[in-house]
Amino acid sequence: MNYRIPILILAFIGTGLILISAGKEDGLGAFASTPLKWEIPKGFPKPPTNIFAKNKLTEEGFQLGRKLFYEGKLSKDGETSCGSCHQQFAAFSTFDHDLSHGVNNSFSTRNAPALFNLAWMREYHWDGGINHIEVQPLSPMLAANEMGETLDSVLFKLKKDTAYRRMFKAAFGDPAITSQRMLKALAQFTGSLVSANSKYDKVKRGEASFNAPEEKGYALYKANCAACHMEPLFTDYSYRNNGLALNRFTDIGRQQISGLAGDSLKFKVPSLRNVQLSYPYMHDGRIFSLPQVLDHYRLKINRDQPTLDPILQKPIVLSDREKNELLYFLYTLTDTSFTKNPRFAAPAPITIKH
Amino acid sequence: MNKAKLLLLTVILSGLIALLLPSFSVPAASARLRVHFVHTAAGKPLLQDSLYLNPFNETYSVSKLKYYVSNWHPGNKGSCFLINAFSDPVISLDIPPGQYESISFLLGVDSVHNSSGAQTGALDPLNDMFWTWNTGYVMFKLEGVSAASKSDLNRIEQHTGGYRSPFATMRQVNIVFPAGEKMEAGKTYDLNIEMNLDKYWKGANEIRIAEHPVITKPGNLAVMVADNFPGMFSFKSFLSH
Numbered sequence: 001m002n003y004r005i006p007i008l009i010l011a012f013i014g015t016g017l018i019l020i021s022a023g024k025e026d027g028l029g030a031f032a033s034t035p036l037k038w039e040i041p042k043g044f045p046k047p048p049t050n051i052f053a054k055n056k057l058t059e060e061g062f063q064l065g066r067k068l069f070y071e072g073k074l075s076k077d078g079e080t081s082c083g084s085c086h087q088q089f090a091a092f093s094t095f096d097h098d099l100s101h102g103v104n105n106s107f108s109t110r111n112a113p114a115l116f117n118l119a120w121m122r123e124y125h126w127d128g129g130i131n132h133i134e135v136q137p138l139s140p141m142l143a144a145n146e147m148g149e150t151l152d153s154v155l156f157k158l159k160k161d162t163a164y165r166r167m168f169k170a171a172f173g174d175p176a177i178t179s180q181r182m183l184k185a186l187a188q189f190t191g192s193l194v195s196a197n198s199k200y201d202k203v204k205r206g207e208a209s210f211n212a213p214e215e216k217g218y219a220l221y222k223a224n225c226a227a228c229h230m231e232p233l234f235t236d237y238s239y240r241n242n243g244l245a246l247n248r249f250t251d252i253g254r255q256q257i258s259g260l261a262g263d264s265l266k267f268k269v270p271s272l273r274n275v276q277l278s279y280p281y282m283h284d285g286r287i288f289s290l291p292q293v294l295d296h297y298r299l300k301i302n303r304d305q306p307t308l309d310p311i312l313q314k315p316i317v318l319s320d321r322e323k324n325e326l327l328y329f330l331y332t333l334t335d336t337s338f339t340k341n342p343r344f345a346a347p348a349p350i351t352i353k354h
Numbered sequence: 355m356n357k358a359k360l361l362l363l364t365v366i367l368s369g370l371i372a373l374l375l376p377s378f379s380v381p382a383a384s385a386r387l388r389v390h391f392v393h394t395a396a397g398k399p400l401l402q403d404s405l406y407l408n409p410f411n412e413t414y415s416v417s418k419l420k421y422y423v424s425n426w427h428p429g430n431k432g433s434c435f436l437i438n439a440f441s442d443p444v445i446s447l448d449i450p451p452g453q454y455e456s457i458s459f460l461l462g463v464d465s466v467h468n469s470s471g472a473q474t475g476a477l478d479p480l481n482d483m484f485w486t487w488n489t490g491y492v493m494f495k496l497e498g499v500s501a502a503s504k505s506d507l508n509r510i511e512q513h514t515g516g517y518r519s520p521f522a523t524m525r526q527v528n529i530v531f532p533a534g535e536k537m538e539a540g541k542t543y544d545l546n547i548e549m550n551l552d553k554y555w556k557g558a559n560e561i562r563i564a565e566h567p568v569i570t571k572p573g574n575l576a577v578m579v580a581d582n583f584p585g586m587f588s589f590k591s592f593l594s595h
Contacts, residue, residue, distance in 0.1 A: 054470075054471070055471070129487055129488040129489065130489050131468070131469045131489040131490075132469060132470065132471040132472075132489065133471070134471030134472040135471060135472055135479070135484075135486070135489055138479055138484070138486040139486040139487055141486075142486050143486070143487070151479055151480050152480060155480070178474060178478070179472065179474075179478055179479055179480050180472040180473060180474040180478065183471070183472035184471075184472055187471070187472075256488070257488050258518075259521055259571075259572060259573045259574075
C-alpha cells in the first residue's frame with residue numbers, strides 16, 4: 001500500500017499548523033510555562049506522593065487554577081464557585097455555617113472542610129471517598145445540592161470564554177479546554193495552599209516563643225490530642241469514630257465508601273491547624289465553638305458505639321483551667337499569613353452566599 | 355519571514371517529513387485486529403429499547419449498555435476502550451504477528467487508572483462512567499426498563515464498579531480461538547466476540563431484575579454481577595482479509 005501521498009498531504013498541513021501556531025496567529029498569546037517551585041516547609045514530612053509529578057506546577061497553571069477556583073461558571077446558577085464555600089479568611093472552610101448553601105437554595109449534608117496542606121492528604125472528603133486531588137472538584141461540581149452542573153455544560157461555558165482559551169494555552173501549550181486540563185489546573189491551585197507559618201511554626205523554627213498558658217496548653221495537647229492530631233500536620237489522616245451520635249442524615253461516614261461495617265461512623269481526623277477559624281466543627285458542623293468541642297471530648301462521648309475509637313474509651317480529664325490553656329495553644333495554630341496571602345485570594349470579587 | 359518564504363519552508367519540510375515517515379508510520383511489524391462486539395439477548399441481536407426475556411422470564415429492554423475493555427493481550431498492555439453497544443461496538447488493536455490460541459482483556463479499568471487523577475480519552479469523566487463521590491470508574495453500565503422492576507418508573511439502573519479489595523469488579527476475560535489463528539504483519543483481521551446478555555442475568559450468580567433493579571455502588575452485589583462477566587463473552591468468528 002502506498003502511504004506517501006496521504007502522508008505528504010498530512011505533513012504539509014501539520015507543518016503549516018506548527019508554523020501558524022509559532023506565529024501566534026490565533027490571537028491567544030503564547031505558551032508561557034514558568035516553572036514554580038513547590039517546597040516542603042521546614043519540619044514537615046515528605047508528602048506520601050508527589051501530586052505534581054504528572055502535573056507540572058507552573059505559574060500559568062496555578063493562575064488558571066486560581067481563576068477556576070473562584071469561577072461561578074463551574075456551577076448551574078453561575079455564582080456558586082469553589083470559593084463560595086471555601087473562604088480564604090476561614091482557612092478555606094465555610095465561615096460560620098454548619099452546612100453550605102448550594103444552588104437552588106439547597107443545603108449540603110456535611111461541613112465544608114478547610115483547605116490547606118492537601119498535598120499530604122492521601123484521600124479527600126470527610127469519608128475519604130476521593131482518591132486523588134485532581135478528581136475532587138468533580139464531586140461538588142456535579143452534586144445537585146452543591147454546584148449542580150454537568151461537566152459538558154461547564155466545558156461549554158469555559159470554551160466560549162476567550163480569557164480561558166488564552167489561559168489554557170499559556171498553561172498547556174494550546175487553547176484546547178478539556179476536563180483533564182481543568183482538573184489539573186485546579187489541583188495546581190489547591191495543592192499550592194500550604195499553611196505552615198503559624199505562631200506554633202515560628203516557635204518550632206526558633207523565631208518566637210510560647211507564653212506560659214500556651215506552653216501549658218502545648219503539653220496538654222501532647223498528652224490528650226496528639227495521638228490523632230499528630231504534629232506537624234496536626235492530623236494523621238486516619239478515619240475514626242469520635243463518639244458523636246448518628247446525625248439526621250444517617251451519615252455513616254467511611255462505611256459508605258469502604259462498605260465495611262467496622263467503618264461505621266468513622267470520619268477523617270481533621271487538622272487542628274487554623275482551627276480557630278474553621279468553625280463550626282465536626283463533619284456536620286454540629287458544634288459551633290472550640291470550648292464546646294473540648295467539652296465533647298471531656299464529657300459527651302457516646303461510649304456505647306461499637307466502632308468508637310479505642311483511644312477515646314478512656315476519659316479525657318481536663319480542668320476548666322486546663323481547657324483554657326489548651327485553647328490558648330490551639331490559637332497558636334492560626335496562620336494569618338496564609339489566610340491573607342494575596343496569591344490565594346479571588347482575582348476578582350466573587351459572590352459568597354449567606 | 356514573509357509568507358512566501360514560510361510557504362516554501364513548509365513545502366520543503368513537508369517533503370522531508372514525507373520521505374522519513376513511511377518507515378515509521380506503517381505498522382509493518384504489527385497485524386491490525388478489529389474486534390467487534392456482537393451483543394445478543396435471548397438468541398437474538400440486541401437492539402436498543404426492544405423487548406427481551408431473560409432466563410427468569412422477566413421482560414426487559416435496554417436503553418444504555420456501556421463497558422470498558424482494557425489491557426488487551428497480546429501486545430496491548432495499558433490499552434483502554436469504552437464499548438457502547440448501540441453506537442461504538444468496534445475497537446482496533448495492533449497485534450504482534452504470531453500464531454494465537456486465544457486473546458484476553460480485562461473487563462473494566464485496572465486499579466492504577468482508577469486512582470491516578472484526571473484522565474483523558476476513554477477515561478475522560480465526560481463519558482459518564484465515573485463516580486464522583488467515591489472515586490472510581492463504572493466498569494459496566496446497563497440501563498433499561500422492566501415490568502419486573504419495582505423501582506421508580508420500572509427502571510433498571512445497574513452500574514457495576516469498585517476497584518478496591520474486597521469489592522473489586524474488574525474481571526479477566528479470555529476468548530479462545532477454536533482452531534487457533536495466525537496473524538501476519540501488515541494484514542487486517544476481524545474478530546467477532548459475542549456478548550450474551552442472558553449470561554449477565556444468569557451465570558456464576560443469578561441477578562433477577564425483580565430483586566436487584568438498581569445497583570449504584572461498590573459492594574457485594576456489584577461483585578456478584580462482576581462474577582458473571584467472564585462467561586458473557588465468547589468467540590463468534592474470525593476473518594482475514
